[in-house]
Amino acid sequence: MQDSAVIATEKLDKIYPLGQTTLRALDGVTVSIRRGEFVGLVGPSGSGKTTLLNIMGALDAPSSGTAEVLGNRIESLTHTAAAMLRNTHIGFIFQTFNLLPVYTVYENVEFPLLLQGIDAAERRRLVADALEWVGLADRADSKPAQLSGGQSQRVAIARAVVKKPEIVLADEPSANLDAANSHHIMKTMVGINRELHTTFVFATHDEKVIGYLRRKITLVDGKVARDERLAPEPGGDQP
Amino acid sequence: MMMLKLAIRNTLGAGLRTWLNVVALSFAFVAIIALQGFYDGMNEQVQRATVDALYGGGQYWQQAYDPYDPLTYDDAHGEVPPALDSLIADRRAAALLFRSATIYPHGRFQPVLLKGIDPAQQTLSIPSGLLTDTSDGIPALIGARMARNIGAAKGDMITVQWRDVHGTYDARDFRVVEVFRTTVQEIDNGQLWMPLGRLRDLTGLPGQATMIVLNRTAAPVRDADGWTFRDLEYLLRDLRSLIRMKEVQGSILYMMLLFLAMLAIFDTQVLSIWRRRREMGTLMALGMTRGGIIGLFTMEGAFHSVLAAVVAAAYGIPLLAYLANTGMGLPSATDNFGFALGERLFPAYSPALVFGTIVLVFVVTTIVSFLPTRRIARLRPTDALRGKLT
Numbered sequence: 130m131q132d133s134a135v136i137a138t139e140k141l142d143k144i145y146p147l148g149q150t151t152l153r154a155l156d157g158v159t160v161s162i163r164r165g166e167f168v169g170l171v172g173p174s175g176s177g178k179t180t181l182l183n184i185m186g187a188l189d190a191p192s193s194g195t196a197e198v199l200g201n202r203i204e205s206l207t208h209t210a211a212a213m214l215r216n217t218h219i220g221f222i223f224q225t226f227n228l229l230p231v232y233t234v235y236e237n238v239e240f241p242l243l244l245q246g247i248d249a250a251e252r253r254r255l256v257a258d259a260l261e262w263v264g265l266a267d268r269a270d271s272k273p274a275q276l277s278g279g280q281s282q283r284v285a286i287a288r289a290v291v292k293k294p295e296i297v298l299a300d301e302p303s304a305n306l307d308a309a310n311s312h313h314i315m316k317t318m319v320g321i322n323r324e325l326h327t328t329f330v331f332a333t334h335d336e337k338v339i340g341y342l343r344r345k346i347t348l349v350d351g352k353v354a355r356d357e358r359l360a361p362e363p364g365g366d367q368p
Numbered sequence: 369m370m371m372l373k374l375a376i377r378n379t380l381g382a383g384l385r386t387w388l389n390v391v392a393l394s395f396a397f398v399a400i401i402a403l404q405g406f407y408d409g410m411n412e413q414v415q416r417a418t419v420d421a422l423y424g425g426g427q428y429w430q431q432a433y434d435p436y437d438p439l440t441y442d443d444a445h446g447e448v449p450p451a452l453d454s455l456i457a458d459r460r461a462a463a464l465l466f467r468s469a470t471i472y473p474h475g476r477f478q479p480v481l482l483k484g485i486d487p488a489q490q491t492l493s494i495p496s497g498l499l500t501d502t503s504d505g506i507p508a509l510i511g512a513r514m515a516r517n518i519g520a521a522k523g524d525m526i527t528v529q530w531r532d533v534h535g536t537y538d539a540r541d542f543r544v545v546e547v548f549r550t551t552v553q554e555i556d557n558g559q560l561w562m563p564l565g566r567l568r569d570l571t572g573l574p575g576q577a578t579m580i581v582l583n584r585t586a587a588p589v590r591d592a593d594g595w596t597f598r599d600l601e602y603l604l605r606d607l608r609s610l611i612r613m614k615e616v617q618g619s620i621l622y623m624m625l626l627f628l629a630m631l632a633i634f635d636t637q638v639l640s641i642w643r644r645r646r647e648m649g650t651l652m653a654l655g656m657t658r659g660g661i662i663g664l665f666t667m668e669g670a671f672h673s674v675l676a677a678v679v680a681a682a683y684g685i686p687l688l689a690y691l692a693n694t695g696m697g698l699p700s701a702t703d704n705f706g707f708a709l710g711e712r713l714f715p716a717y718s719p720a721l722v723f724g725t726i727v728l729v730f731v732v733t734t735i736v737s738f739l740p741t742r743r744i745a746r747l748r749p750t751d752a753l754r755g756k757l758t
Contacts, residue, residue: 188652188653189749208657209659212656212660215652221654225646230647231377231380231382232377240654243373244370244654245655
């Protein structure tokens with residue numbers, strides 16, 4: 130693993146049993162992502178984007194090879210250690226928003242902080258900041274069912290970044306949004322990336338999202354087909 | 369604490385689904401307490417009535433007396449020991465003399481038990497003070513059941529035949545001076561109460577008795593040879609076992625109620641896990657452990673019982689208080705219960721019953737909530753996020 134890489138995989142394989150046969154979702158993937166990068170895993174459906182993202186988020190384990198996230202070897206993490214890693218260092222943004230339906234916007238954003246046991250006053254401050262970042266401070270008391278798709282995804286972004294994680298993993302974040310909302314949320318994430326130096330990793334095949342990336346890793350059939358720098362990192366530091 | 373807050377938030381947030389379960393569970397709460405309260409009330413009421421009318425503070429039995437063998441009654445008599453005699457003189461005990469007899473109501477004959485009782489006694493709640501001499505016939509008291517069975521009423525004359533101590537048949541007319549209502553069958557059916565002194569005279573058994581009943585304040589005496597003391601523990605044991613049997617029958621009903629309520633909780637939990645699997649995936653992605661999610665879902669289920677206790681209190685307390693005040697009317701068929709029940713049954717709710725029921729329902733609800741959540745332990749985060757159950 131390279132120095133200062135927050136995520137590094139080495140010859141990563143992921144094989145799923147499929148009846149009598151198997152499906153190789155990842156095939157010898159070696160990538161390294163440094164702190165503060167705004168990177169996309171790009172490729173057609175079934176290329177292994179989400180699988181790789183899940184392994185990076187300690188939601189899944191590789192079949193072989195190694196995956197190291199913030200110094201933690203994913204393949205050897207216990208369920209509890211993986212949960213702790215996600216709780217403290219990783220934020221997730223999902224295609225379907227995955228907001229908790231019975232909670233208000235405020236409570237959804239507050240949830241990761243509750244899990245961390247942060248005191249109420251600090252939680253209030255952090256949630257207010259996060260809602261401010263995504264421009265939803267005035268919808269704090271709304272329920273997810275009262276929000277548009279774009280607003281829901283902005284709540285999900287606020288929830289992902291409220292704990293100021295080192296890494297945010299976003300799986301097709303614009304898939305359920307129209308063009309205007311897609312651009313809105315991408316601009317929001319770019320702003321957070323610049324302000325907090327949070328590493329963003331996207332799994333996407335949406336050109337609107339790709340347009341904002343500074344680095345694009347193209348996956349085809351579970352292999353890294355290309356790894357391209359699309360724009361320089363703000364500090365000028367290249368992977 | 370955080371988990372509890374989340375469980376409360378989730379449970380309340382689930383809206384109608386939660387409240388339907390809560391209402392169903394609250395019915396179980398109220399029904400169990402009401403039903404058990406009636407059994408406890410019945411227990412207290414029956415024991416109190418039986419003690420007041422029959423057992424007093426315990427009984428001395430003449431040694432030949434066997435309540436389960438009527439053939440012993442005529443031989444079961446003896447001199448009242450001086451120690452007991454002084455209690456009787458102080459009105460702290462009452463002597464009873466039993467004698468088999470036959471009556472002839474409406475041309476039929478029917479065996480009865482003549483029971484002599486001191487009209488001035490203050491030990492038993494029998495209206496013996498009414499047994500004053502009449503100009504025509506010996507005064508007699510009969511219970512309402514007895515009156516119904518033989519077709520007699522207050523003021524009627526009844527011919528009674530018995531054998532005295534020498535075996536000689538004798539017969540007289542008795543005047544029914546009162547038909548008394550009692551819940552205690554043992555002093556009613558097949559019995560005819562008369563003044564003790566008259567019975568002693570008529571049977572040639574002066575100063576003798578079959579049984580001495582103590583007041584509840586009187587302590588048993590030591591010198592009572594030929595007499596056996598039976599305390600309340602002994603006297604009430606058949607009654608208590610009978611009530612326990614009724615309680616077991618009643619508990620089947622409330623177990624069914626509880627089972628139905630638990631089925632609703634179990635069903636809700638299973639549905640929750642099925643419907644909320646994507647939410648579980650989200651919780652895992654946000655950093656909650658599997659154990660945490662199991663705990664959260666179990667707590668949510670258990671919280672139903674807390675809410676149910678609150679809802680049950682809201683309508684149950686007035687309802688149960690009303691029942692405690694007015695009681696429940698009993699049909700005459702309840703005579704067949706085999707023990708003394710009044711025309712109204714008043715429930716008794718003890719703190720042990722109320723808190724015991726709350727704890728029982730809470731524990732059972734928690735277990736029922738936990739059982740389906742064990743599936744979560746097998747759930748993979750990626751499958752949960754895709755809405756799959758593994």
